[in-house]
Amino acid sequence: MSKTKWNIILRVSRQKDGEQPHFDEFNLEVDPDEYVLDAVERVWAFMDRTVCFRHACHHSTCGACGMLVNGVEKLTCITYIRDVTQNGAKLTVQPLRNFPVISDLAVDMGSLYSRLEIVGARSVLPVPEAEVEKPASSWPKEDQQYIRLADCIECGLCISACPSAATSGEYLGPAVLAGLQANALKYKSLPFNLADSQDGVWRCHSAFECTEVCPSFVDPARRIMNLRSQIIRERLSGLFRKA
Amino acid sequence: MSKPHAIIIGAGFTGTATAHDLALRGFDVTVVERGDICNGTSGRTHGLLHCGGRYAVKDQESAIECIDENMILRKIVPSVIEPNGGLFIALNDKDMLYRESFIQGCESCHIPLEELTPEQALRLEPNINPKVLTAFLIPDGTFDPLRLALSFAATAKKNGAKFRTYTEVKGLLVDGKGTVVGVKATERRTNQPVEIRADVVVNATGAWAGEITEMAGAKVPIKPTPGVMVAYEGRFVQRAVNRLDKPGDGDIVLPQRRMVVVGTTSFEIEDLDYVPVLEDHVELMLERGAELIPAIRTAKVRGKYMATRPLIGSGEGRSAARTFKCYDHKETDNVDGLVTITGGKATTLRAMAEKTADIVCGKFGMNVPCSTKELPLISYRQYYLLP
Numbered sequence: 001m002s003k004t005k006w007n008i009i010l011r012v013s014r015q016k017d018g019e020q021p022h023f024d025e026f027n028l029e030v031d032p033d034e035y036v037l038d039a040v041e042r043v044w045a046f047m048d049r050t051v052c053f054r055h056a057c058h059h060s061t062c063g064a065c066g067m068l069v070n071g072v073e074k075l076t077c078i079t080y081i082r083d084v085t086q087n088g089a090k091l092t093v094q095p096l097r098n099f100p101v102i103s104d105l106a107v108d109m110g111s112l113y114s115r116l117e118i119v120g121a122r123s124v125l126p127v128p129e130a131e132v133e134k135p136a137s138s139w140p141k142e143d144q145q146y147i148r149l150a151d152c153i154e155c156g157l158c159i160s161a162c163p164s165a166a167t168s169g170e171y172l173g174p175a176v177l178a179g180l181q182a183n184a185l186k187y188k189s190l191p192f193n194l195a196d197s198q199d200g201v202w203r204c205h206s207a208f209e210c211t212e213v214c215p216s217f218v219d220p221a222r223r224i225m226n227l228r229s230q231i232i233r234e235r236l237s238g239l240f241r242k243a
Numbered sequence: 244m245s246k247p248h249a250i251i252i253g254a255g256f257t258g259t260a261t262a263h264d265l266a267l268r269g270f271d272v273t274v275v276e277r278g279d280i281c282n283g284t285s286g287r288t289h290g291l292l293h294c295g296g297r298y299a300v301k302d303q304e305s306a307i308e309c310i311d312e313n314m315i316l317r318k319i320v321p322s323v324i325e326p327n328g329g330l331f332i333a334l335n336d337k338d339m340l341y342r343e344s345f346i347q348g349c350e351s352c353h354i355p356l357e358e359l360t361p362e363q364a365l366r367l368e369p370n371i372n373p374k375v376l377t378a379f380l381i382p383d384g385t386f387d388p389l390r391l392a393l394s395f396a397a398t399a400k401k402n403g404a405k406f407r408t409y410t411e412v413k414g415l416l417v418d419g420k421g422t423v424v425g426v427k428a429t430e431r432r433t434n435q436p437v438e439i440r441a442d443v444v445v446n447a448t449g450a451w452a453g454e455i456t457e458m459a460g461a462k463v464p465i466k467p468t469p470g471v472m473v474a475y476e477g478r479f480v481q482r483a484v485n486r487l488d489k490p491g492d493g494d495i496v497l498p499q500r501r502m503v504v505v506g507t508t509s510f511e512i513e514d515l516d517y518v519p520v521l522e523d524h525v526e527l528m529l530e531r532g533a534e535l536i537p538a539i540r541t542a543k544v545r546g547k548y549m550a551t552r553p554l555i556g557s558g559e560g561r562s563a564a565r566t567f568k569c570y571d572h573k574e575t576d577n578v579d580g581l582v583t584i585t586g587g588k589a590t591t592l593r594a595m596a597e598k599t600a601d602i603v604c605g606k607f608g609m610n611v612p613c614s615t616k617e618l619p620l621i622s623y624r625q626y627y628l629l630p
Binding site for chain 2: 016034038041042044051054055057058059060062063077102106108109110113114116117123124127146147148149150151153154216217
């Protein structure tokens with residue numbers, strides 16, 4: 001933290017049952033080295049108890065506090081105020097896109113969780129399998145015994161930023177396809193068919209927005225591209241199997 | 244006879260675990276939470292699945308609770324746990340003086356431990372301080388705080404519990420005899436007042452427990468005690484690394500996803516709803532964390548945060564026992580219909596719920612055994628999917 005204090009205007013998107021979204025503005029004194037979530041939490045603690053938002057871990061492991069910050073998807077618990085506004089300026093927070101709003105900044109991510117369940121995305125996995133850039137075979141054997149929480153924190157930022165998810169509510173979406181990729185695909189199994197469908201990898205338009213906004217090093221775009229090549233390889237070898 | 248209705252205030256660790264237990268024991272359960280799941284202390288927990296080693300010398304009741312519950316959670320909710328164990332490491336002569344009492348403490352609390360040579364320890368964890376003098380391997384772990392609570396909440400929901408989030412309790416409903424018969428709350432989604440009646444109200448608000456009991460003219464000896472934690476980028480270890488010494492500041496570093504988290508400090512506060520992260524505490528975490536794992540000194544900060552522990556009793560900060568207590572306010576303050584569960588630690592959430600459900604069942608003359616030790620929890624994602 002620094003000794004400097006900034007005065008900012010926090011613009012919070014408000015939307016209660018049946019209302020049209022609108023903004024409420026709050027004048028706040030902040031430390032520029034605080035996080036955006038700290039500012040939102042202080043509005044709730046001291047200024048307006050009806051502001052609704054999700055948050056839990058405050059260090060990027062739970063994925064609850066995703067919001068649009070000045071129009072861009074951010075995990076607000078690790079987004080420094082210094083990086084998104086300046087002294088005397090405004091700072092705008094809105095709910096994530098492509099999910100129904102529960103209230104104000106809180107959205108219903110049921111569609112994401114249900115698809116993650118369907119594809120069997122793992123929440124814990126052996127350490128070598130959790131890494132995308134380092135092949136599991138290059139790890140020492142003893143490291144196979146270690147289990148760790150997956151990189152994906154199921155925050156929904158990638159779904160919010162994805163132009164394909166915006167045009168089709170049926171699209172599985174980046175986080176779900178990334179979860180599929182982390183599991184080995186079996187030809188003609190249920191997850192394989194889901195991935196190899198119009199709402200699977202072929203819906204992706206390669207905008208790479210998902211990887212751009214992912215706060216947790218999942219790199220969904222790269223995983224989707226990898227899934228496509230796996231599927232094409234399987235399809236081709238499937239042709240030869242038939243012959 | 245229809246099922247008795249229990250309201251649980253708070254959807255942190257104790258609230259969600261108690262909802263799970265009471266739903267299994269035949270209660271209609273409604274959880275009332277002012278924010279979303281785990282928005283208070285529970286969500287911001289360090290994430291150490293304690294094996295009890297930290298408490299084995301001075302607070303053996305807590306140590307035994309920790310090792311027993313650690314083993315149970317590994318079985319019933321493996322999908323939220325990094326089960327890789329932990330190390331206690333000695334770095335100087337003062338730490339070595341603690342060695343003997345640590346061994347004895349762990350042995351008397353049935354905490355399995357294995358002493359390693361410095362070479363063995365460095366082979367297992369190459370990033371710990373190379374000045375390590377001795378190391379003990381113990382069964383610590385790391386958990387995902389939100390998803391631990393969600394797993395209990397999901398299973399409770401499957402068994403009929405209802406969750407009313409964004410509903411802030413403003414007062415208690417009390418009948419002519421002074422018995423608590425429900426809660427008065429505000430729905431944050433609509434800004435409308437609401438009253439919910441129940442046969443019993445369980446106060447599972449942790450550090451905020453005193454605010455609820457005050458509404459009924461009852462008291463609990465809670466001392467809210469925040470601590471600061473800092474997460475750094477880089478998974479430098481696979482195991483939780485503890486300093487071999489009596490509990491102090493910044494003496495635990497644990498891995499979580501691609502991070503390590505250093506914690507924690509201990510201070511007292513007035514206003515519970517917003518506690519600032521103190522800069523000198525952040526600096527202390529860097530100093531102390533880097534003693535255990537030198538690479539932390541050059542690692543990038545990922546997040547700085549705090550959580551407020553609900554400590555019970557009169558002990559100051561670190562000297563307070565970390566065990567939990569459940570109060571039937573009929574016994575303590577002659578206020579019927581209100582039970583408070585507080586104190587404890589994340590690792591002991593299931594045991595806290597068992598104790599609470601025992602007391603609540605007792606109030607209704609119900610003799611239903613607890614079944615949460617064996618029953619695997621369902622996927623945390625189901626919390627968002629079940630009606």
